Structure formats: structure tokens, C-alpha cells
Amino acid sequence: MKATAKYLAGIEGPSGYGSKSTAEQVTQDCLCSMQSHLTAIITGATSGIGAETARVLAKNGVRIIIPARDLIKAAEVKESIQNESPAAEIILLEMDLSSFASIQKFCSDFLSLGLPLHILINNAGKYSHRLEYSEDKIEMTFATNYLGHFLLTEMLLGKMVETAAESGIQGRIINVSSVIHKWVKKEDFCFSKMLNPKSYNATQAYAQSKLANILHAKELARKLKAGNANVTVNALHPGIVNTGIIRDYKGFISDSICFMISKLLKSISQGAATTCYVALSPHMGVVSGNYFADCNESPCSVLANNEIEARKLWEQTRHTFTKRQLLKPLG
Numbered sequence: 001m002k003a004t005a006k007y008l009a010g011i012e013g014p015s016g017y018g019s020k021s022t023a024e025q026v027t028q029d030c031l032c033s034m035q036s037h038l039t040a041i042i043t044g045a046t047s048g049i050g051a052e053t054a055r056v057l058a059k060n061g062v063r064i065i066i067p068a069r070d071l072i073k074a075a076e077v078k079e080s081i082q083n084e085s086p087a088a089e090i091i092l093l094e095m096d097l098s099s100f101a102s103i104q105k106f107c108s109d110f111l112s113l114g115l116p117l118h119i120l121i122n123n124a125g126k127y128s129h130r131l132e133y134s135e136d137k138i139e140m141t142f143a144t145n146y147l148g149h150f151l152l153t154e155m156l157l158g159k160m161v162e163t164a165a166e167s168g169i170q171g172r173i174i175n176v177s178s179v180i181h182k183w184v185k186k187e188d189f190c191f192s193k194m195l196n197p198k199s200y201n202a203t204q205a206y207a208q209s210k211l212a213n214i215l216h217a218k219e220l221a222r223k224l225k226a227g228n229a230n231v232t233v234n235a236l237h238p239g240i241v242n243t244g245i246i247r248d249y250k251g252f253i254s255d256s257i258c259f260m261i262s263k264l265l266k267s268i269s270q271g272a273a274t275t276c277y278v279a280l281s282p283h284m285g286v287v288s289g290n291y292f293a294d295c296n297e298s299p300c301s302v303l304a305n306n307e308i309e310a311r312k313l314w315e316q317t318r319h320t321f322t323k324r325q326l327l328k329p330l331g
């Protein structure tokens with residue numbers, strides 16, 4: 001109750017920001033402390049929270065790479081950002097996150113540009129109403145939201161670690177998750193069933209993929225710390241924002257719940273604030289493996305904090321990719 005009142009009133013947390021802070025506000029004091037030109041990859045930047053994140057980062061001088069399955073939509077976002085920030089450098093490359101081959105092709109295209117990589121924002125999201133399979137024969141929501149981002153991160157990690165070592169600038173990976181991860185029960189969180197469910201529940205599949213995003217961030221953070229890499233990884237809930245994904249989801253919930261949700265809605269700029277804060281704030285320090293909401297550290301579910309589950313998910317995921325020869329086994 002106290003948390004809801006704090007949210008509705010927009011009371012600021014220890015970071016100095018709260019639920020009503022906008023992406024522009026949280027980045028105001030960020031880049032003056034950074035001397036170098038940063039490069040960021042933002043998935044799902046063709047609409048909603050990702051497009052706003054790209055706009056605000058570009059306004060702050062960050063070079064933006066947008067991997068998109070729809071290059072026409074991406075070109076419209078690029079044009080609109082450059083209308084506001086004519087000097088913004090925005091590179092569009094094709095990528096369908098639900099296809100392992102497409103992710104491989106994107107990574108090879110990006111790496112061949114010879115650019116550094118400081119920030120990776122795993123933001124794209126899918127809510128699949130029906131049971132659909134990706135071209136790799138994996139349930140579509142899990143393939144897009146979790147496996148696709150896991151593969152993308154693994155393929156770009158070497159470049160991020162190298163950039164951080166060469167530039168002395170901390171690399172940051174951000175997994176955009178959701179508060180809905182709290183709905184997942186341990187007994188339902190089963191890797192083989194998420195790959196290929198016998199019975200499908202769209203909300204469960206979405207919530208499980210968002211829990212997997214947090215577990216991924218936590219296990220990767222442990223591995224990066226153990227390897228002394230100057231790269232952090234955190235997960236976050238952006239808030240409830242009336243974007244494409246919420247419009248998809250609304251078809252599945254009653255009018256009364258819709259009414260309650262409408263009271264909790266953030267604007268797009270408020271929805272992009274936590275991502276921009278975690279991506280750019282100098283006050284983040286070496287915080288890694290944490291979960292954020294409303295621009296502050298926030299508790300996630302007990303299951304999301306379970307180290308054994310995180311390690312198990314990591315190993316099962318790596319095994320899936322090594323079996324398909326998409327990743328090399330770890331030596």
C-alpha cells in the first residue's frame with residue numbers, strides 16, 4: 001500500500017528520481033561527466049519505450065544502433081530523432097530477434113563496422129496471444145524475449161569487454177523485464193516446457209520470459225564480476241505504459257482491470273526513464289545484477305533472486321545454443 005501511494009504520488013527514491021521522472025530529467029546530469037562518444041545498441045527501438053530511449057540517448061550524443069525487423073519503421077524513428085537532433089548518429093541494421101540466424105547476421109554486420117560498444121539495451125518485447133513457434137521451433141514469446149536477447153548478448157559480450165578495457169569506460173547491459181515476473185511460480189518455471197509448451201497460457205509465457213530476463217542479468221553479473229570485466233548488467237521494470245505490447249495484452253483482461261491499470265499508466269517518457277537512468281547515470285557505480293523500477297533499486301521476486309535457478313537456466317540456455325552450434329562450449 002505504501003509502495004502504491006509512493007508510486008502514485010511520484011515520491012522520489014534514493015536516486016533523487018521516482019515514478020514521475022522522465023527520461024530527459026534523469027539524463028540531465030549524466031553525460032557532462034562522460035567525455036567520450038558512447039555507442040549503444042537498443043533492441044525494440046522502432047516503437048514505444050525503446051524508441052523514446054533511443055531519442056533521449058541520441059539527444060545526449062550517444063551513437064545509436066537500431067537492430068530492427070522492420071527497417072521502414074526504423075527509418076521513420078531515425079528521421080524523427082534527427083529532426084530533433086540533426087547531429088545524431090543512428091545506424092539501422094536488420095534483425096529479427098525471434099530468429100537465431102538473423103541475430104547471428106546482425107552481430108556479424110555490426111562487428112564488421114569496427115565500432116566500439118558501450119551499452120546494450122535488451123528492450124524488445126513480444127506478447128504472443130496464441131501458441132506460435134519461431135523458425136527455430138521454439139515458443140515465440142520465450143524465443144524473442146529471452147533466448148534471442150541471451151544469444152545477442154553472448155555474441156556481443158567480447159566486444160563490450162574489449163571496449164571497456166580499451167576506453168576505461170564501464171560497459172552496461174540492461175535487460176528490460178517486467179513486474180509481471182512476480183506472477184511466476186517455481187513449479188511452472190521449467191525450461192523444456194518454455195521451449196515447447198504442452199498447454200499454452202499467453203500471460204504465463206510472457207511472465208516467464210520476463211523472469212528469465214532477470215535471472216539472465218543476475219547470472220551474467222556474477223560471471224562478469226568473477227572475470228573482473230568492467231561491464232555491468234542490470235534488469236528493470238519500466239512501468240506500465242500504453243504501448244503496443246500493453247494494447248496486445250489488454251485484449252486478455254477485463255474492463256475493470258483495464259480501468260485500474262489506466263490509473264497506474266506512465267507516459268512513454270516516464271516509461272523510458274529507468275532504462276535511461278541505468279544506462280547513463282554516473283551514480284550507478286559498479287551496481288550489477290540488480291533490479292530497478294522507477295529509477296531506483298527495487299526488490300524482485302524470491303524466485304528471481306534464486307541463484308540456483310539462475311545458474312540452472314544459464315546452463316540449459318547455453319546447452320541449447322551449443323547443441324545448435326551457435327555458441328562454442330565454454331573451455
Ligand SMILES: NC(=O)c1ccc[n+]([C@@H]2O[C@H](COP(=O)([O-])OP(=O)(O)OC[C@H]3O[C@@H](n4cnc5c(N)ncnc54)[C@H](OP(=O)(O)O)[C@@H]3O)[C@@H](O)[C@H]2O)c1
Nearest residue numbers: 044046047048049096097098124125178240241243244245
Ligand atoms: N509497456 C508496458 O507497460 C511494459 C511493462 C513492463 C515491461 N515492458 C517491456 O518493455 C519493453 C518495451 O516494450 P514496449 O512497451 O515499448 O512495447 P512495444 O511498443 O510493443 O515495442 C516492442 C518493440 O519490440 C520489437 N520487437 C518485437 N518482436 C521483435 C522481433 N522478433 N525482432 C525484433 N524486434 C521485435 C518491436 O518491433 P516491431 O516494431 O517490429 O514490432 C518493438 O520495437 C518490452 O520488453 C516489454 O516487455 C513494457
